[in-house]
Amino acid sequence: xxxxxxxxxxxxxxxxxxxxxxxxxxxxxxxxxxxxxxxxxxxxxxxxxxxxxxxxxxxxxxxxxxxxxxxxxxxxxxxxxxxxxxxxxxxxxxxxxxxxxxxxxxxxxxxxxxxxxxxxxxxxxxxxxxxxxxxxxxxxxxxxxxxxxxxxxxxxxxxxxxxxxxxxxxxxxxxxxxxxxxxxxxxxxxxxxxxxxxxxxxxxxxxxxxxxxxxxxxxxxxxxxxxxxxxxxxxxxxxxxxxxxxxxxxxxxxxxxxxxxxxxxxxxxxxxxxxxxxxxxxxxxxxxxx
Amino acid sequence: xxxxxxxxxxxxxxxxxxxxxxxxxxxxxxxxxxxxxxxxxxxxxxxxxxxxxxxxxxxxxxxxxxxxxxxxxxxxxxxxxxxxxxxxxxxxxxxxxxxxxxxxxxxxxxxxxxxxxxxxxxxxxxxxxxxxxxxxxxxxxxxxxxxxxxxxxxxxx
Numbered sequence: 001x002x003x004x005x006x007x008x009x010x011x012x013x014x015x016x017x018x019x020x021x022x023x024x025x026x027x028x029x030x031x032x033x034x035x036x037x038x039x040x041x042x043x044x045x046x047x048x049x050x051x052x053x054x055x056x057x058x059x060x061x062x063x064x065x066x067x068x069x070x071x072x073x074x075x076x077x078x079x080x081x082x083x084x085x086x087x088x089x090x091x092x093x094x095x096x097x098x099x100x101x102x103x104x105x106x107x108x109x110x111x112x113x114x115x116x117x118x119x120x121x122x123x124x125x126x127x128x129x130x131x132x133x134x135x136x137x138x139x140x141x142x143x144x145x146x147x148x149x150x151x152x153x154x155x156x157x158x159x160x161x162x163x164x165x166x167x168x169x170x171x172x173x174x175x176x177x178x179x180x181x182x183x184x185x186x187x188x189x190x191x192x193x194x195x196x197x198x199x200x201x202x203x204x205x206x207x208x209x210x211x212x213x214x215x216x217x218x219x220x221x222x223x224x225x226x227x228x229x230x231x232x233x234x235x236x237x238x239x240x241x242x243x244x245x246x247x248x249x250x251x252x253x254x255x256x257x258x259x260x261x262x263x264x265x266x267x268x269x270x271x272x273x274x275x276x277x278x279x280x281x282x283x284x285x286x287x288x289x290x
Numbered sequence: 291x292x293x294x295x296x297x298x299x300x301x302x303x304x305x306x307x308x309x310x311x312x313x314x315x316x317x318x319x320x321x322x323x324x325x326x327x328x329x330x331x332x333x334x335x336x337x338x339x340x341x342x343x344x345x346x347x348x349x350x351x352x353x354x355x356x357x358x359x360x361x362x363x364x365x366x367x368x369x370x371x372x373x374x375x376x377x378x379x380x381x382x383x384x385x386x387x388x389x390x391x392x393x394x395x396x397x398x399x400x401x402x403x404x405x406x407x408x409x410x411x412x413x414x415x416x417x418x419x420x421x422x423x424x425x426x427x428x429x430x431x432x433x434x435x436x437x438x439x440x441x442x443x444x445x446x447x
Contacts, residue, residue: 012336014337015335015336015337016336018336018337018340018341019336019337019340019366019370022337022340022341022343022344022366022370023340023363023366023367023370025344026344026347026359026362026363026366027359027363027405028359029348029351029358029359029362029363030357030358030359030360030362030363030405031359032358032359037358037359040348040352040358041351041352041353041354041358044348044349044352045352045353048349048352049307049311049349049352052307052308052311052312053311053312055308055311055312055313056311056312056313056314059312059313059314060314116314117314117316118310118311118314118352118353120310120311120349120350120351120352120353120354122350122351122353122354122355122356122357122358122360122361122402122406122410123353123354123355124410125355126353126354126355128353154355155355162353162355164355168355168356168410169356169409169410170355170356170409
C-alpha cells in the first residue's frame, strides 16, 4: 500500500513536470523568432492541414465558377470596350515619352491567384493564395484585385503563400492622391470592435484640403508596392496633429471578405531587372570614362 | 480512454478542420476542436491532456500571423485542467457538462487573449466579455448535444 502510494505520488510529480515543460514550451513558442514561427506554421500547413486546404481551394473554385459567370462576362465586355476605345493611347504615350526622352515605364507582371481563408482562431486578416515561389511570388509582393489593393504577401512556400489584407495591424502602404499632390501613409486604425477598423491616410500636409471622393493610390515610395494601385477614396477628416499634419479616413476600394480571386504583382522579371542594372552600370562607366 | 471516446474526439477534430478550414465556415461552426479536447482530456492523464492540447494548439496556430503560440499556451493549460477536473467532479449531469464546456471555451479564449500580441487582439470588453461568452454558449450547446447523443448510445448498450 505504502509502495503504491509512493509510486502514485512519483507518477503525479512526473506528470506535473511534463505539464510544466509543455506550458514553458508553449510560452517559448509565443516568443520564438519570426523565422522559426514561420517554418513551424509552414510545416503544419504542408502536412496536417494540406488536405483541408485543398478542399477549400476546390470549394472556393466551384462556388465562384457557379456564381461569377455573369460578373466575369460583364467585366470582360467592359475591358474589351475600354481596350477598343483606348487602343491609340498606348502608341501616343510611347511617342510622347520618346519626345520627352523618358525611360520606358516598368512593366508589372501579375500572377492570378485564388484567395482562401482559414476559419481557425487568430487567423483574422490572413488569407492563403494558391501559388508561391515557383510562380515567382516573393515576400512583400502586393496583392491586388481589379478594384484595387487587397494586401501583401508575407510568407511564401513553393506552391502557396500566406498574405495579409489591409485590415491587418501590420499593414502599411505609402500613398498619394491621384494628382500626386498629397502624399502620406495609409494604415489601419482599430476601432472598439473589428467592424469599426478603418483605413486612415496620415502624414499629409496640414494645408492639404482633400475633398471626400478624391482617389488615393499607392505612391510606390519606399516600399514594395508599385505606384498607381488604387487604395480607396477619401471619406473625411480623421484628425489633425498639433497643426502639423492632417489625416483622412479612406473608403477602401476592396473589401477583403469579397475577394475570391486576386493578382499578385511580382514586378519586373529577374532577367529584365538584371539587364536594366547592367545597362545603368555600363552607362555610368561610359560617363565616367569621358 | 475508451476507443469510442478516441473516435468521437478524432471525429470532432476532423469535422472542425473540414468545416472551418475546408469549407471556410469560420465562426458559424462551434469550436469543435476545443470540444474534442475537453471531452478527451477528462479520460486522459494529466500529461496526455496537456500534450493533446499542445498539439491541437499548434494546428490552430498554423494560420496565426501575429499571435503564434497563443492557442498552444491556452489549449495546453485547458487540456491539463480538463484532465484534473475528473478528480474533482463526477460530472454526469447536463448542468455540469454545460458549465464545463462553457467555462472551458471562455478560459481558452481568455488565456489566448492574455498572451496574444496587443496590436492584433480585440479589446478586452469586446472579445473577452462579449464575443467569447457567446462563442462559449455555442460550444456548450454543441457539447451538451453531443454528450446526450453519446450517453443515449451507451445507455442502449
